[in-house]
Every structure is written in C-alpha cells, then in structure tokens.
Amino acid sequence: MLLQLRDIQKRFGGVTALKGGNLSVEAGQVHLLMGENGAGKSTLMKITAGMIQPDAGEVVWRGQRVDLARPSDASAIGIAMVHQESLLAPHLSVAENIFLGREPRTRFGLVDRVRIAASARRLIEDHHFPLQADWRVDKLSPAGKQLVEICRAIQHGSSLLIFDEPTSSLSEAETKEVFRIVRTLKDRQTGVIYITHRLDELRSLGDTVTILRDGETVHTGALADLPKEQLIRHMVGREINSIYRRDPVPPGAELLRVEGLTRPPVLDNISLTLRAGEIVGLGGLIGAGRTELCRALFGMDPLTSGTIRVGGATLHARTPRDAVAAGIALIPEDRQRAGLARALPVSHNMTIAHLEAVSRWGGILDLDAEQRLTQSYTDKLRIKSNSPGQLAGRLSGGNQQKVVISKWLVRGARVFLFDEPTRGIDVGAKVEVFETMDQLARNGAAILMVSSELPELLQVADRILVMRSGRISGELPGRTTQEDIMHLATPEAAQ
C-alpha cells in the first residue's frame, strides 16, 4: 500500500471541510476521487500534498505514519500534485520550471543552465511529450502547462501523483494526451490519484474509486463494480435524474441571423440563425473558433466582413455596449472573472447592465426600486440569498450563475450566448443550469450554447452546429450521436 488516509478531519473556522476522509492507493494504480463541489476532495488532497494540516486522522505512507507539515515534506517522500490552475512561473522556460527550486549548481555555485536544459530535453523526449525545453511557459496552452507540472513531478522522482481535475480546461485531443500519460505513469508503477467531475471519461482510466460527500468517504472500491447511476447517487446522496432531456418547444420568430461572419484567421464565413425558444448547441474542439464566434457576436473583436441581424435590425457590434443594447447577452466561460463582481451586493450585480431601469432624472438611482427589482428576480429564479444586499461572492456557484442570468433578464436580453455554462459545476447543479436555460427559451429567448461536453449538447440542444478551424462544418439534429459530432469536429487529415 502506497498511501493510506485514515479518518482525516479538518475544520476551517466554523466550517467542517472534512469529517472522515478515508482513501488508500497502491503503486501502479489509478485511483479516482469523486464528489460534488465542496465535498472535501481538494482539502483532502491538499492535506496529502502537505499544503494544509489535518485536525485529526493519520496519513500513512508506505506503512509508516508521516507528518506533512509543509509541501516540501510531501515532495521529499515522493508525493506531487498537478494543479488545476497552473502554479508555474509564466516568464520562465519549460526547463527552468521543471527544475524550479531544485536547480543543479555548477562548481561555482551558479545555476547550471546547460544541465537544466539537457535534462529537461531528455525527460521530454523519454515521455514523448509535445513540448520543447526552451519554450516559455506563458505561451503554452493549459494542457501544455499541465504537462510541465507532470514533468516536474517525474523529475522529482515522485511515486504518487495527484491530478486535480486535469481535463476540465482541456480539449478532447489534449485530454487523450493526458490519459495516455497517466497510463504511462501507471505502467511505471507510479500511484495516481485523479480528482474529476466527468463521469464519462473515467471508465477507461480508473482502477479504483473513492467518493466523498459532505466531507466523508461514502464509498470506496473497484470502479468496475459500480454502475454509473449508483456512482451519482453516492455523490449526490439522493436520486437524481442525470439523463436530463429537454423537451423542445416549437421555435418562434427569428431573433438572430448571422451571415458571412469573417475574422481571419479565427472565423471564416460563419452563417447561422437562432429562433425564439431554441437552444442551439455549438460543438467543436478547443481552438475551432467557438469562443471567438461568441466574442465577435458580442462586439468584443472587430470583424472584416459579415452581417449580424438581431430581431430584424442590423447590428454593428463594435463594442459590447452595442451588442447589449441590441439584446445580446454573453455569459462567458469564466463567470468568476467576467460575469460577476464578487465583492458587490447581489442587487448591484443584477442591475449593472441596465441601471436605466432603476434611475430617475437621467442618473439618480432609485434604490428602493432596485431592491424591489432584485427581490422579484431572486424569487423568479429561486436564487438562494439572504437579501439583495448580500455580497454576490458569498453565493454558491449555481446561484452566482443565476445572478448573472438575472442581470441579462433585467436588461431585456433575448439572445443568450452561453460559453461552457457547466464548466466547474457539479452534477446536481448542472441539471439546474439546464433547467434555467430551458426556462429562458420557453419565455422566448434564443440560446446558443457552446459546450465541449458532447453528452450535454445531446441532452440540451434542439440542433447542433459544429465548428472546425473557424468554419461551421455542419449542422446536426438534437438527437444525433457523439460520433457524428466528432466526425464533423475533427480535421479531415486526422480522420
């Protein structure tokens, strides 16, 4: 047995993060760690990596109890963590990052740059990683950065690697690459703990699984014995309909018509229409131009040619303000960064896109009207908040999402562009997001939903557009198959 965690407990102030974390991993085993957001997965792994200390419980490493007071204690015995958000020095090279903190020295005590570069090159070649030792890290994709972290762990001779949701920001191809590397590690008798949300990517990868719920290990065992429905029930603690299917409504008037949208080199002659009541999926690989299309429709990037018509009127979207005024809303992928002012009250967040609705005499705010408006949308979207004055950052992820949507409803937006709406949201909250989108559509909005999760597109979208290298490569009905989407999404050369 490589690692055993026994009854780990941890409190942060008044909040219990862990009350019984149990987990064990053997060498050469890929162990999945699952659970909803807030179940305690990250806390448990941070304890394993020595980043925080448990209040009670034991960490047993190769049969011996260890005390990991700091990250260097964990890395000294061979435990390394690959973080979701890269903890690399962006301005340094791949090689320098691999050796960061453990630079070999020359005879004169200076950093031995030659040896760093050579060892890094050898390491990368050994593992066939698509990297170059002298590349600067800030030029790498998220996948590339993870590879660098993996290299670092290997270089340090780690015998247990913890992956914290490694694929949540990766494309399909990059995900496959990470899987391949995980298998290589496994073959070399490294233990792997792999935190994930994605149910579908696991079967091929994991040997055993531990499921945490509310800070406690509720199930641990071989993955093969566990049907998916049971897995979800363990995670959520209640029956939940994971097979969400939207009942389409008959589409109404055309709300958005895009013709010949072009912005070299990322968008090439894009045409599409959205009707009221429709949810249209936009599939494709990362880099196919889906986010760029949303940005262009929202006036964030200039176009070289093409027309956008919203509800029949031509939109010259030169800035987001033009798009907002025309009734387009973009709910960006990174909600925390671009959707919500966390330190401001819920009410401020809801009215910021349309303060005109609550102001008199040109610029004076009617704060009472604002409270009423906020309260009405809080009720309508069933947002769980104490008061309109509660800080938006204190709400749960799903409720934050709803505040962002309310903001656009206040503005009277009718065309909604959702960029990866379920990223980083747990299973239970996903269905809620789908229901909110469905509700929007039923009330006459048109929705374009970008998603890299093919099963989600199939569940939610009425029809699916697929993009490939800046073009729409095809349109499929909502009840299509993952294979058809992938076929349209993958470059011809690779097929």
Next chain:
Amino acid sequence: MIQRLLPFLTLIALFTGLSIATPNFLTALNLSSVVRQTAVINIMALGMTMVIIAGGIDLSVGSILAMAGLLGTMAMSKGAGVHVGVLTGIAAGMLCGFINGFLATRLKINPFIVTLGTLGIVRGLALLISNGLPVHDIPRPFAYLGEGTVLFVPFVLWVLVACAVAVHMILEHTRLGRYAFAIGSNPDAAVYAGVNTAMVTTAVYTLCGLLTGLAGMIEASRLMTGQPTAGQGYELSAIAAVVIGGGSLRGGEGTVAGTLVGAFIMGLLSNGSDLLGISPYVQQAIVGAVIILAVAVDEFRKRKTG
C-alpha cells in the same frame, strides 16, 4: 462590525485623548486651525476616493494642486475677479484630471504610470510658467476662501461638507458611482455588462482633478500666494486618508465617511504631535505606522469574514 468602525473609534479616542493630554487642544482656535489644515487634504482625498474605488490611482494630485493654485492666482494677478480666479483654478484641475483619465483609458496605460508621468509633467509646467517664482499680488478678498468664517465655523468646513455630500451622492446614488464600483470590483464584468468603462473612468479622474483644483485654490488662499512648489507629497497623504478609511487599492471599496475619518485621523496626529511637542521627524514615522496598522486591521477583517 466593531472592526469596520475601528477608524471612527480611533478618531474619537484620539480626540478624547488629546483633549485630556493637552489644554490647548480643545479650543476654538486650535480646532478651527485643524479643520483649515486638513480641509485641503480632505477635499483631495474625496476625489482620490472615487479614483481608488474605480480601481485606479492618481499620483499627480500634488502637482495638479500646485498648477491649479498657480493658474488661479495668476489670473487674479492679471486682473480677473476672485470668482473667475477660483473657477480658473478648478478648470485647470479638471483639465489635468481629464488628461489623466484619457491617457489611462485610451492609450490603456496603467494609471500608476500615467499619473507618475503627469506628476512630473504638471509640476514641470507649473515651474516653467511661473519661472519658479510664487505669485504674490493677489486681491485681499481671496483670503476669505481659506480663512473666512461663516456661522462661527471656518468657511472651508462648509466647502468640505458640500464636497463630501456631493461625492457621497455620486458614489451611492448615481449611475456614474455605481459604474465606478463595478469597474473597480471587476473590470471585465463591467465590460461584459456593456458599461462604457473608458468614459466612466475618465469622468472619475476629471472629478478628482476638479476637487484637487478646488483644494489648490484653498491652499493658495491660505498662503495668499500661488506656489509652483505647493502640494509636494500631498498625493500620498490623500491616498493614505482613503486607505485608512477602508478604501482598497484593489478597487471596488471605499466610502466618503471613511475617507473623512482617515483624513482627520492624520490631521489630529499631526496637530496633537505639535501640541505635545513631538518632533516632526517622529510624526512622520507615526503617520506611516498608522497607515500600515489600518490596512493590516482591514485585511484581517476581510480574511475573517471571507
């Protein structure tokens, strides 16, 4: 809650302490002198509050203060009336503020750098225009702005109250203020919400310039000279007042009441030290320590409440 009120409690404690420790503190003469001394920093700090809430910083206010005072007094020395002179100074401040906002938003230069630049440029121009010499021949009535009394209270206090109410109204009750908070709190979210961030930011810097221009005229009136070298280092006092009052240099946080308290704390520290015979060298160190302490307490509060 107690920690949120800490700056205010500190002010009261300081006031009470000084009243007991020295007989010369709680006199009409001394208090009105404290008010007159702090009014200039106070009014600048009100403008700085808006800038800091919007996620910016203005290092050039000391120079703007000098430029405004200089141009205002020059206008008067060339024969313009007192009102025209004061308005000239305010307009000069506004223009400088507008230029700061314009450079920061249109050229997308970090405001720290922009205003570090204009700090030098404006000061240099003020010295150039005046040949480095102060303006002296100013009409007597101009002294009223800095030294006059209305209803037993220094005129500048009325001006300060009016400015404070106006800035409070702008921040809490207008779209401009709301946008300033939104931009400071999360600039990307403001852009996505369709806020004209460039215009709002420019407006905020312009208002800061306006208030600084007014402060410059008060300073000139108190000294009855237009000094091209006036206001050196005032930018740091203004920033300190905002920060002691709970403003965050990360943007999105700050209040008028907090800033006023912050400015008065510094005013009392300096006045009290004078009365108690503490060396000005030590005073500087005390003010510095208070700034660090205030921010440390504020950070601690935020960490505890998440």
